[in-house]
Amino acid sequence: MTSISLSRLAQHVLDQCLAGSVPDELPRPLIDDPGGQSLFGILAEGLADRFEPSLCDAYAHLFAQAIAGGDPTALVARYRRVRHPRPVAIDPRRVFVLSRVTLGADVAVTSVLLDAAKHRFPDAELVFVGPLKNYQLFSGDPRLRHAPVTYRRGGWHDRLAVAPDLRGLFADPDSLVLDPDSRLTQLGLLPVCDEHRYHLFESRSYGAETPRSLPELTAAWAFETLGISGARPYLALAETPQPHGGVSVSLGVGENPAKRIADPFEEELLLLVAAAAAPLWIDKGAGGEEAARVDRAVQDAGVDAQFWTGSFAGFASLIAQSRLYVGYDSAGQHIAAAAGIPLISIFAGFPAPRMFDRWRPSGPRCAVIRVERPDPPEVLDQVRRALMAFHQLPVGDSLEP
Numbered sequence: 037m038t039s040i041s042l043s044r045l046a047q048h049v050l051d052q053c054l055a056g057s058v059p060d061e062l063p064r065p066l067i068d069d070p071g072g073q074s075l076f077g078i079l080a081e082g083l084a085d086r087f088e089p090s091l092c093d094a095y096a097h098l099f100a101q102a103i104a105g106g107d108p109t110a111l112v113a114r115y116r117r118v119r120h121p122r123p124v125a126i127d128p129r130r131v132f133v134l135s136r137v138t139l140g141a142d143v144a145v146t147s148v149l150l151d152a153a154k155h156r157f158p159d160a161e162l163v164f165v166g167p168l169k170n171y172q173l174f175s176g177d178p179r180l181r182h183a184p185v186t187y188r189r190g191g192w193h194d195r196l197a198v199a200p201d202l203r204g205l206f207a208d209p210d211s212l213v214l215d216p217d218s219r220l221t222q223l224g225l226l227p228v229c230d231e232h233r234y235h236l237f238e239s240r241s242y243g244a245e246t247p248r249s250l251p252e253l254t255a256a257w258a259f260e261t262l263g264i265s266g267a268r269p270y271l272a273l274a275e276t277p278q279p280h281g282g283v284s285v286s287l288g289v290g291e292n293p294a295k296r297i298a299d300p301f302e303e304e305l306l307l308l309v310a311a312a313a314a315p316l317w318i319d320k321g322a323g324g325e326e327a328a329r330v331d332r333a334v335q336d337a338g339v340d341a342q343f344w345t346g347s348f349a350g351f352a353s354l355i356a357q358s359r360l361y362v363g364y365d366s367a368g369q370h371i372a373a374a375a376g377i378p379l380i381s382i383f384a385g386f387p388a389p390r391m392f393d394r395w396r397p398s399g400p401r402c403a404v405i406r407v408e409r410p411d412p413p414e415v416l417d418q419v420r421r422a423l424m425a426f427h428q429l430p431v432g433d434s435l436e437p
């Protein structure tokens with residue numbers, strides 16, 4: 037099938053689920069698609085991003101079929117058991133905490149579990165399981181060891197290829213696995229170890245009746261599961277950041293154009309921020325379209341700016357010693373929130389109000405502009421008011437919890 041046909045098929049299945057009529061089967065063309073953009077970008081994310089408990093059931097029903105390759109009954113039954121929080125009943129020698137794969141989620145969610153695990157198990161070996169670029173956000177933590185695994189962002193079969201590595205890693209009966217709703221396990225569906233050693237924080241349904249943010253909900257789950265109160269997001273960068281006293285900016289939208297505000301917003305945003313606080317450090321992301329947008333906005337605005345083109349951990353260091361962070365809803369906002377840096381987040385393109393509630397950064401230094409109607413002058417006016425409120429705030433101090 038063509039990519040357009042697959043996109044339509046995935047959207048049709050999503051629409052059925054949203055209407056409460058979950059199909060009996062996940063269409064085979066979506067499972068066999070080597071690209072996976074429609075299966076994951078439209079269907080899986082469409083079900084997850086609404087943070088609706090009934091859609092967790094729909095996800096399990098459909099995607100367990102692809103894992104089981106036949107009757108998914110036992111797999112769904114297991115998922116329904118492990119999704120319920122329960123206190124940890126063992127004293128492990130080693131604790132594995134899975135990466136969420138995306139950088140912002142590893143700060144907002146995974147680091148909260150790392151923080152709680154360090155306090156609950158002071159004598160255990162603590163292992164972060166995930167990509168190197170994610171681990172680099174915590175590699176300065178002397179308690180933490182890295183177990184690198186590769187998660188290939190292709191089709192369904194590519195993404196399941198990590199399963200044997202995970203099962204081998206978690207085979208030790210004296211180990212515990214904490215899963216923050218990781219894509220490594222396909223949001224808890226993929227069995228990777230004995231159930232009694234596995235605890236899933238199903239972030240899509242936990243606390244569904246509340247408007248709390250994901251860091252707050254993760255902390256609540258950590259208290260319920262590990263008995264540790266006050267866990268919070270943190271960073272542990274390998275190198276001590278050097279203060280630059282300026283503003284860090286990210287215009288990245290994670291390949292989701294709905295998060296952008298239409299031109300000439302970005303040009304005018306840079307003009308406004310540069311007039312209020314300078315110098316500017318702007319991330320160019322992975323290059324390509326995002327880098328071209330950054331170049332164009334800086335050129336059109338006529339502002340002086342320095343560009344970051346290195347690792348995300350390096351940009352995190354810049355954020356952590358900035359006077360202010362400004363950007364769209366992206367990983368940078370969670371870095372700033374964890375580091376105690378004043379931030380202005382321009383939050384647009386969310387498919388449901390609960391997604392905004394969950395992914396917004398929270399804290400006294402977080403100005404989150406909820407964009408219901410992406411009108412550039414209106415959003416710029418809100419940015420201007422936030423800049424006035426933050427103008428005298430000092431640079432954040434500690435990165436460690």
